[in-house]
Amino acid sequence: MSAVLAERGGSLALSGIVKRYDAAPVVRGIGFTLRAGRVTALLGHNGAGKSTVLKILGGAERPTGGTILLDGAPVGFATPREAEAHGIAVVWQELRIIENLTLVRNFFLNREITRAGLVDRAAMRAHVVRALAAHGLDADPDAPAGDLSPGDRQMLEIIIALDKGSRFLLLDEPTSALNASEITRLLETVRRLAAAGTCVVIVTHKLGEALAVADHVVVMKDGDIALDAERGELSEADLAYYITGHRREATPLAEAAPRSAFGGDTMLDIRDLSAGNCLDASLEIHAGRVVGLYGVAGAGQVDLLEALFGVRKLRGGRITLNGTPYIPSTPRAALARGFGFLTDDRKRNGFIPDMTISKNIVLASIRRFARGPWFDADACDIQAKAMASRLAIRSPLTMHVRRLSGGNQQKVIFAKWVTAKSRILLLAEPTKGVDIGAKAEIHGLIRELAASGDTLLVCSSEIEEILEIADVVHVFRHGVCAGQGIPRAEAEAKSLLALSL
Numbered sequence: 001m002s003a004v005l006a007e008r009g010g011s012l013a014l015s016g017i018v019k020r021y022d023a024a025p026v027v028r029g030i031g032f033t034l035r036a037g038r039v040t041a042l043l044g045h046n047g048a049g050k051s052t053v054l055k056i057l058g059g060a061e062r063p064t065g066g067t068i069l070l071d072g073a074p075v076g077f078a079t080p081r082e083a084e085a086h087g088i089a090v091v092w093q094e095l096r097i098i099e100n101l102t103l104v105r106n107f108f109l110n111r112e113i114t115r116a117g118l119v120d121r122a123a124m125r126a127h128v129v130r131a132l133a134a135h136g137l138d139a140d141p142d143a144p145a146g147d148l149s150p151g152d153r154q155m156l157e158i159i160i161a162l163d164k165g166s167r168f169l170l171l172d173e174p175t176s177a178l179n180a181s182e183i184t185r186l187l188e189t190v191r192r193l194a195a196a197g198t199c200v201v202i203v204t205h206k207l208g209e210a211l212a213v214a215d216h217v218v219v220m221k222d223g224d225i226a227l228d229a230e231r232g233e234l235s236e237a238d239l240a241y242y243i244t245g246h247r248r249e250a251t252p253l254a255e256a257a258p259r260s261a262f263g264g265d266t267m268l269d270i271r272d273l274s275a276g277n278c279l280d281a282s283l284e285i286h287a288g289r290v291v292g293l294y295g296v297a298g299a300g301q302v303d304l305l306e307a308l309f310g311v312r313k314l315r316g317g318r319i320t321l322n323g324t325p326y327i328p329s330t331p332r333a334a335l336a337r338g339f340g341f342l343t344d345d346r347k348r349n350g351f352i353p354d355m356t357i358s359k360n361i362v363l364a365s366i367r368r369f370a371r372g373p374w375f376d377a378d379a380c381d382i383q384a385k386a387m388a389s390r391l392a393i394r395s396p397l398t399m400h401v402r403r404l405s406g407g408n409q410q411k412v413i414f415a416k417w418v419t420a421k422s423r424i425l426l427l428a429e430p431t432k433g434v435d436i437g438a439k440a441e442i443h444g445l446i447r448e449l450a451a452s453g454d455t456l457l458v459c460s461s462e463i464e465e466i467l468e469i470a471d472v473v474h475v476f477r478h479g480v481c482a483g484q485g486i487p488r489a490e491a492e493a494k495s496l497l498a499l500s501l
């Protein structure tokens with residue numbers, strides 16, 4: 001297949017593409033060309049229009065104007081199926097894999113192999129075994145897809161897309177839920193597919209990854225193209241410049257403000273806590289500190305946060321909060337004791353989609369904005385405006401959060417918890433999907449909150465993020481949280497990774 005594709009060439013081009021929602025243009029007459037055998041990194045700030053472009057190319061949205069050219073000929077797709085029939089597949093962050101179906105059933109959903117009118121299970125299984133082996137995915141074809149790790153699930157979806165004959169593979173922030181070794185494998189797969197003639201587009205906020213994997217870079221800015229160039233000699237600083245519009249000399253926060261790993265008073269004393277995947281964790285958390293919890297997905301670190309906030313059942317253990325016993329029960333009770341929790345599942349637990357940005361930002365602090373029987377709408381607006389400006393949420397504050405881009409939704413949730421002024425903030429993947437400018441602001445805010453005395457427990461799958469913000473790091477491995485915690489000054493990416501695997 002590969003040689004044929006490479007010889008055949010093949011291109012997918014956008015020409016003068018416009019997309020408006022109501023009257024507002026979000027893509028403003030753009031054009032660029034994707035070619036067989038090459039990897040294009042599609043970059044840009046939150047809300048720049050990247051996902052909208054993927055939706056248009058993948059048949060999930062119709063453009064308001066402009067033309068899509070496939071191998072030079074105009075095409076239009078009314079549905080994702082039509083795009084797929086033309087060899088274009090999008091792998092979204094939220095995978096389409098159905099967790100309780102086996103790998104084989106997921107593979108052949110709505111396209112079973114039949115023989116004499118009957119589903120040919122043996123042929124389907126044999127086909128899946130071959131396809132998994134061809135792409136080096138070591139998984140049981142008869143197991144439920146839900147048993148796979150996030151990285152394997154994503155690989156399965158990519159293999160399914162290729163099996164359907166996709167020659168244009170569009171990946172939406174494919175590494176955001178993966179651990180370091182899964183990221184390496186994914187980027188290697190992308191290069192291998194390109195070498196075999198597939199055109200791959202990767203949407204990402206991780207500039208290092210973009211430079212590591214791409215031949216071609218397109219940067220979108222406010223619905224326009226800010227850069228369309230060969231990867232060539234471009235540096236991360238160059239990309240950051242095209243994305244944000246300014247050059248910034250970043251001072252790593254951890255170096256700018258070296259602080260002792262262990263502060264004064266013990267804020268939280270956790271003994272032998274078991275909940276979900278977290279087994280017998282014992283941690284002493286000091287007030288005014290940023291505590292990084294690092295581990296691969298499912299290693300127990302997020303379960304610990306969920307247990308503290310009363311959304312995951314505690315199997316055992318004792319917790320002392322500020323010197324008095326704390327038995328988590330419900331989120332309401334946790335809020336009353338000063339906890340806030342930014343979940344890593346923003347769609348399910350993070351915001352109310354059909355409420356405005358402003359209202360979502362004050363959602364966890366309604367009491368503070370109440371004035372007797374009334375609600376101080378002006379004070380709310382001032383707070384929402386201040387947060388939106390700091391985190392560069394560019395959409396009107398009266399917009400419903402449902403209509404925001406993924407990264408901007410994440411910023412709203414973060415703004416909500418900063419507004420809530422919780423004394424103990426539990427943050428699971430606080431910068432997931434957030435662009436580089438806002439990520440630096442979120443890191444700055446986390447450090448400011450700690451400097452003002454708040455305590456923050458931060459789970460992140462990015463070692464660099466942990467090293468940037470944490471005063472002390474605890475590593476989780478298979479549910480076990482190792483030892484005392486590593487002070488920031490002694491923590492290194494390599495050793496954290498080794499401890500987590």
Ligand SMILES: Nc1ncnc2c1ncn2[C@@H]1O[C@H](COP(=O)(O)OP(=O)(O)OP(=O)(O)O)[C@@H](O)[C@H]1O
Pocket residue numbers: 021022026044045046047048049050051052053395403404405406407408433435
């Ligand atoms: N249904 C909709 N109605 C109104 N505006 C919308 C709708 N869907 C998307 N938008 C707007 O389109 C703009 C582009 O969104 P898009 O999701 O393409 O951004 P993005 O570059 O992918 O951002 P991110 O990096 O955060 O994922 C945003 O301002 C968003 O609010």
